[in-house]
Amino acid sequence: MNAPIFMTDQTTSDSGPHGSRVMGPSELLRILRRRRLIIFLTIGLIVGLTALVLQTVTPLYRSEAIVIVESPEAPGDDPAATVAKARENEIRVITFLQLLQSRAMAGRVVHDLALVDDREFNPGADPDKPAMVEPSFWERLKSVFTGSDPAPATTAEPPQPIASTPETLREAVIDRLIDNVSVDQINKSNMIKVTAYSVSAEKAQRIANKLASVAMLHQIEKRENASEETVASLTKRVAELREQVLEADERVATYRKRHGITQGMSDLTQMDRLASELAGARATRADAEARSSTIGAASSAGAAASPLLADLQTQEITLQRRIAELSAMYGQGHPDMQNAKAQLSQVQTRISEELSRASIGLQAEAAARRSREAQLAGEMGSLKARALQQGVENVALMDLERDAETNRTLYVSLLSRLKELERQDDVGQSDANFISRAAVPLSPSYPATKRILAVALVASLVLAAILAFIAESMDGRIRTSEQMESLTGFPALAMVPEKPENWGDLPPYVAIIERPCSAFSEALRSVQQELAARARDNAAQTVVITSPLPGEGKTTLSMSLAAAAAATGIESVIVDLDLRRPGLQNMSEQIAAGPDLLDFVDGDCAINEILRWDPRVPKLAMIGVKRAAKDPGATLSSPRLRTLLEELRQRYKFIVLNTAPILPVRDAKLLAAQADEVLMIAHWAKTPPDAVRSATRILGRTLTGAILNRVDYKKHAGLVYGDAIQHYAKYSQYYGETAPEDAETTSEPAAPAWRQLLSGLIRKAA
DSSP, rough: OOOTTTTTOOOOBBTTTOOOBBBOHHHHHHHHHHHHHHHHHHHHHHHHHHHHHHHHHHHHEEEEEEEOOOOOOOOOOHHHHHHHHHHHHHHHHHHHHHTTSSSHHHHHHHHHHHHOOOOOTTTOOOTTTTBBBOOOOOHHHHHHHHOOOOOBBOOOSSOOOOOHHHHHHHHHHHHHHHHTEEEEEEEEEEEEEEEEEEEEEHHHHHHHHHHHHHHHHHHHHHHHHHHHHHHHHHHHHHHHHHHHHHHHHHHHHHHHHTTTTOOOSOOHHHHHHHHHHHHHHHHHHHHHHHHHHTTTTTTHHHHHHHHHHHHHHHHHHHHHHHHHHHHTTTOOHHHHHHHHHHHHHHHHHHHHHHHHHHHHHHHHHHHHHHHHHHHHHHHHOOOOOOOHHHHHHHHHHHHHHHHHHHHHHHHHHHHHHHHHHHHSOOTOOOOOEEEEOOOOOOOOOSSSSHHHHHHHHHHHHHHHHHHHHHHHHHOOOSSSSHHHHHSSSSSSEEEOOOOOGTTTOOOHHHHHHOOOTHHHHHHHHHHHHHHHHHHHTTTEEEEEEESTTTTSHHHHHHHHHHHHHTTTTTTTEEEEEEOOOGGGGTTGGGGGOOHHHHHHHTTOHHHHHHHHHTEEEEEEEOOOOSSSOSSEEEEEEEHHHHHHHHEEEEEEOOEEOHHHHHOTTHHHHHHTTSEEEEEEEEEEETTHHHHHHHHHHHGGGGOEEEEEEEEOOHHHHHHSSSSSSGGGGHGGGOOOOHHHHHHHSSSOOOHHHHHHHHHHHHHOOO
C-alpha cells in the first residue's frame, strides 16, 4: 500500500551531505519565509527607529536661484579676438562668482533681511522671550489623534546671545549665513546656482533671491558710480585742455604777429609758384622773339600770327591760280585777266601791310614777355631772401604749433570719450540676470526623509536577511523528516500531528476509531501500513518504540499505533515496558484494575489475568504496569517476560512495546533483540539534534525507523520546508472529525469518498 503524505520522501537528490537541502533560490525563499518574524521585527525596528530619529531632527529647506552671466558680443573670425572674448567671459563669471561669495554681499543680505533679529541666525536676538523650537515628535503624534495643531515647545531659559557687541554680533550672523549658503558654477558654463538653506521654506527663498539681487545691484551701483566719477573727471580734464588749447593758439598767433608770419601760403609754396611762372614766361618770350624774327621771311609764320593774314594769303593763291587759267585761255590782254591782276595786286598790298602790323605786334609781345620775366625773377629773388630769414623764425613757431596741435588732439579725444559716456545707456546694468528665481520649497531637503527611509529599509532588509540566515543556521530544533533521516540514517516513517484540542478528554487511541478521518488518525494509520508492508509472510510483528528523552509523546503514539492496527481488524496488543515511569495506566482506566505486568513476571498470575480491553477498541489488548519496578533491568531480562512475548506473538499479529527513553537507560536496546522493528520518536521542534544522534549511536543497527511526533501542521506549513505538509492548508478539508456513526446519517456516504480521495493523494505522494 502506498505511503500517504505523512511518510517521508525517500528521495535525497536535493539533500546535502548532512541531510540539509542544497541552498537554491527556492530554499533561500523558504528560509526567508520561515524567519519572517525576525525579518519583520528587524525591518520594523530599524525603520521605526530611523523614523523616530528623523522626527527629532530639525528640517532644513533648500531653495535655489539660477543666474546667468551675459557673454560679450560674439567675436568675428579672428582667432585672437575669439580667445580674448572667451577669456573676458571667463573673467566675468569668476568675478561674479567671487562677488556672490564675498562677506560684503552676505552683510548686505543680513542687513536687508534683518537677520540679526532672526532667531535662526541669532538665538539670542530677543533675550526677553523664550526661544521657540520645533514641536517634539510626541506633540506631533498627539496632534494626530486630537486633531489640534501641535503647540511649539519653549526652552526653560533663553539662549545666550552670540556676541556682546554689534560688530561681532553682525560678523557672527554673517558667518552663519555663509555656512547656510552655497554658490556654484554649473558645469563650467555661464550659469551660477545660488543655494540657500533655512529652517523656514520662505526664508530660504528670500535669502537665495536676495543674495543674487544684491550682487547684481552692487555691480550696477559700482558701474554707475564709476561712470559718474569718469564723466566728472573727463569733464574737468576737458575744461583744462580747452584752456590749454586756447593758450597755445594765442601764443602761436602772437608769435606770427610779432614776426609778421601770415597763415596764408608759405614762402616755399610761393617760390615754387613763381619759379613755375618764370619758366613759362621765359618760354613765351622765346617763342615771341622767334616768331618776330621769322615773320618777314616766311609768310607762313605771319599767317600763324594773324588769321586775317592767313585769309589774305588764301585769296592771293586763288587769284594767282585764276590768272594762270585766264592767261592760258585768253592771253594777257583780256579784261578778266586785267581785272584779276588788279585784284591780286590789291591783295598783295594788304598782305604786306598785315605782315608789317603783325611784326610790330610780335615785337611788342616779346618786349612785354621780357618785362614779365624780369618782374618774376625779381619777386623770386625777394622770396628767397625772405624765406631764408623766416626759416630761422619758423623754428620757434613750429614748436608752438606742435604744442598747440598736441593739446588740440588730446582735447578732441577726451571730448569724444565724454560724449560717448554721456550717450551710453547700459552703464547701469549688471553682467548677470536671473534665469530662474528661487521658489518656496514644498518639502525639506534635510533630512532627506524618503531617501533615508529607503536606505534604512534596504539596510534593514539586508540585515534582516543576514539575521534570518544566522537564526536558520543556529536553529538546533528538528522540524523536518529530512532532518530526522539525516540524523538517524534511517527513514522517517511519518510526521504525526499533535492531538487536536477539540478532542477534549477523548483518549487518542480511542479517537483512532471514532475519528478515523482526522490527520492524527491518518498519520498513525500510515505508520502501521508502512510497518505492515515490512512484515514477513503475514507473521506476527513486534515493534519497540522509544525516544531519546522523556516527554516526547512515545506512550501516546505507541497506544495510538496499536489502536490503528486494531482499527483495520488486526489483533493487536500494547505492552508498557517503561518500568521506571509507566504511563499506560494514565491513558486507560482498565489498567488500574487487577494484576499487572510485574505481577506476571513475579509469577503471581497468568497471562490472561493481565490482559485488559477497552470496549471502544475491541481488537486492542493492553498490558500495563501500575507501579515502577524495583529492578527494571532484572524484570526485562526475566525468562517470564520472554515467555510473555512469545505467547503474545502466538496470539496477536501486531505487538507494540512501549519502552523507556534510550538516553537515560538502555531498556530499549535490551528489548530490540526481541523485536522486528525499533522506532525512535522525536518531539517536533523540541528534541535536540544531539540527543537524536546519541540515541542513534546507542541503538546502532537495531534501529529501523524514526517518527517526528507532536507536529503542529499549521505552523509547519507556514514554515514552508518544501515537504507535503507545506500544502496542508490546501488539503486540510480532507480531514474530518465526524464519528463513523454520525457519518452514516448524512445524505452522502462521506467515509468511502474520503477514503478514495485520500488513497489518490497517498498514491500521488508516494
